[in-house]
Amino acid sequence: MTMKNNEPIRKSELQEESLFEKAVGRRSFLQYAGASAAGIALVAAGCKKDRGYPDMNTGVTLDFKDDFGVLNYAYALEQLEAAFYVKVASAPPASFTAAQKAYFQDIQFHEIAHREFFKAALGTAAIGSLEVNFDSIDFTSASSVLGTAMAFEDLGVSAYNGAGPRIKSATYLLLAGKIVSVEARHAAYVRDLISNGSFADLNSLAPLGANNAGGLDAALTPDKVLATAGKYIKTKINVINL
Amino acid sequence: MNIVNILEEIEKVDGEIYERLNPRRAAMKSFFNIGKKISLAAMPLALGSMFQKAYGQTTLPTAVVDVLNFALSLEYLEYHFYNHALLGTDVTFTYPTAAAKTAITTIRDHEKAHVDLLVGALGSSARAPIAYADTDFRAGGTFATVYTDYNTFLAVAQGFEDTGVRAYKGQAGNLLVSPGVLQTALQIHSVEARHASHIRQMRTAAGTAVYKPWVSLGASGQANDSGVPQVDAVYAGEDLTVQANVNIANITGAPNATAAKLAAVESFDEPLDRASVITIANLFLQPGKKLS
Known part of the structure; x- marks a missing residue:
């Protein structure tokens, strides 16, 4: 037919338009695209509809329906960090300098403070204590300890940054902000110990959501953070309403 | 960040949101295509740019x-x-x-x-x-x-x-x-x-x-740890040790009161x-x- 032969390009544009307009529908397209772009809604739907509610009898549950869920998420991560630094500070790698030992002890106190703060602030809403799994860490090796510290600090920064917009209360948002900048200071310090000048190497942080062109630090959604942190946590963490 | 929720929230105050976005389908499509390639970090910017296109620059x-x-x-x-x-x-x-x-x-x-x-x-x-x-x-x-x-x-x-x-x-x-x-x-x-x-x-x-x-405490226990008294204003209030009614100095695990106060100050940055x-x-x- 004439149309087919003479206007193939136009036809294909129309087909594309038609798919966009009719087959999916404007509003459902927005929802579908929004879900896949943000990677959040599909996960949440998967939790609720496909698998049903997780078994509450095992592990802890982070219910992201409200700010308590976000605070418990932070509490879980602070438990992990504190457990790590308690172990490092109690028996630092032999090659650590006196200054490094002192700063790792400082960081230990900071992380304990964060952990205990969340526990106290959450009160009866707090999740239980997590059991950690540090089998993959060689606590006698400076490179293993520093590498793990960097991973935890950068992940912590990405977690707080990614969770910030989920917080509804200005008070809680500010408290998270008071903590995340301390984590970022830790991260920069540890990074500089590993490689001086890498304190804010945003290209290397791109897998955690950083954007060097915008001068933007890491930010990850809780599902991604927990997938990474899970390697170090024995306790099962159930996530709902994400 | 969940864009669906954002759009639905906007719809509550602006029922025309989808209509506003509609004439800019090309912008929407490129926005979502970009979304496949770029990191979460850049999403807010892309989102901001999409809304600018929908509402103009004063939105x-x-x-x-x-x-x-x-x-x-x-x-x-x-x-x-x-x-x-x-x-x-x-x-x-x-x-x-x-x-x-x-x-x-x-x-x-x-x-x-x-x-x-x-x-x-x-x-x-x-x-x-x-x-x-x-x-x-x-x-x-x-x-x-x-x-x-x-x-x-x-x-x-x-x-x-x-x-x-x-x-x-x-x-x-x-x-x-x-x-x-x-x-x-x-x-x-x-x-x-x-x-x-x-x-x-x-x-x-x-x-x-x-x-x-x-940020720690200065040599004399003052909030300004920079050693430069001319910038006291930069550190005013950084020596807070109580957060949301929780006395942080009591929960750091530090061995003595001095160390505990330092740890409490250091573990939270102040606005x-x-x-x-x-x-x-x-x-x-x-x-x-x-x-x-």
């Missing part, structure tokens, strides 16, 4: 525009401060190592990226640019040697970075209405904290005093209100160019 709530222009002023200051330290012909100090100069370059580049990003997000609502000529990093003589003495330069740099961290923290609550903008602001906030940590390490490396990478930040920033701006 950011006034309060958000104010916060972003306030942040932009600070980023201009920081950018010029470092850029001049790298390029200024009246700069007579020398960087002790190549790594030191590289670090200042890294920080300068981030501040420039922040300026560009904020200008882009604000569009026609962006404040007038601040030029180097509008600044006075010697602060009327308070820091007369800022570009002739490396240690003075680093001391002022620490003040800028620690102020920046506090300023963003102080504004976060005002951005709750715009989750995408809040996301971006948080990502700038923690980069400034990384800068501050490194500048503090550079100061320690360059001199005889030790500056912790995190600074807008007026206090402006007072600090105005020290470094020429008359007629000061912020209000």
Whole structure:
């Protein structure tokens, strides 16, 4: 037919338009695209509809329906960090300098403070204590300890940054902000110990959501953070309403 | 960030949102296609740009525009401060190592990226640019040697970075209405904290005093740990030890009261209100160019 032969390009544009307009529908397209772009809604739907509610009898549950869920998420991560630094500070790698030992002890106190703060602030809403799994860490090796510290600090920064917009209360948002900048200071310090000048190497942080062109630090959604942190946590963490 | 929720929230106050977006289907499509390729970090910017296209450039709530222009002023200051330290012909100090100069370059580049990003997000609502000529990093003589003495330069740099961290923290609550903008602001906030940590390490490396990478207490227990009394205002209130009615000094596990107080101060950074930040920033701006 004439149309087919003479206007193939136009036809294909129309087909594309038609798919966009009719087959999916404007509003459902927005929802579908929004879900896949943000990677959040599909996960949440998967939790609720496909698998049903997780078994509450095992592990802890982070219910992201409200700010308590976000605070418990932070509490879980602070438990992990504190457990790590308690172990490092109690028996630092032999090659650590006196200054490094002192700063790792400082960081230990900071992380304990964060952990205990969340526990106290959450009160009866707090999740239980997590059991950690540090089998993959060689606590006698400076490179293993520093590498793990960097991973935890950068992940912590990405977690707080990614969770910030989920917080509804200005008070809680500010408290998270008071903590995340301390984590970022830790991260920069540890990074500089590993490689001086890498304190804010945003290209290397791109897998955690950083954007060097915008001068933007890491930010990850809780599902991604927990997938990474899970390697170090024995306790099962159930996530709902994400 | 969940774009579906954002769109639904907007629909509650603007039933026309989908109609507004509809004529810009091309913009929407490119937005979502970009979304497949770019990181979460860039999503808020892309989202902001999409809404700008849907509403025009005046759609950011006034309060958000104010916060972003306030942040932009600070980023201009920081950018010029470092850029001049790298390029200024009246700069007579020398960087002790190549790594030191590289670090200042890294920080300068981030501040420039922040300026560009904020200008882009604000569009026609962006404040007038601040030029180097509008600044006075010697602060009327308070820091007369800022570009002739490396240690003075680093001391002022620490003040800028620690102020920046506090300023963003102080504004976060005002951005709750715009989750995408809040996301971006948080990502700038923690980069400034990384800068501050490194500048503090550079100061320690360059001199005889030790500056912790995190904000601690001064030698006499004062809030200002920078050793520079002229920047007391930068650290006012940083010595808080109680958070949300929880006495942090009681829960750090530190071995004695002195260590516990230090740990309590260090483990939480404090915000600074807008007026206090402006007072600090105005020290470094020429008359007629000061912020209000």
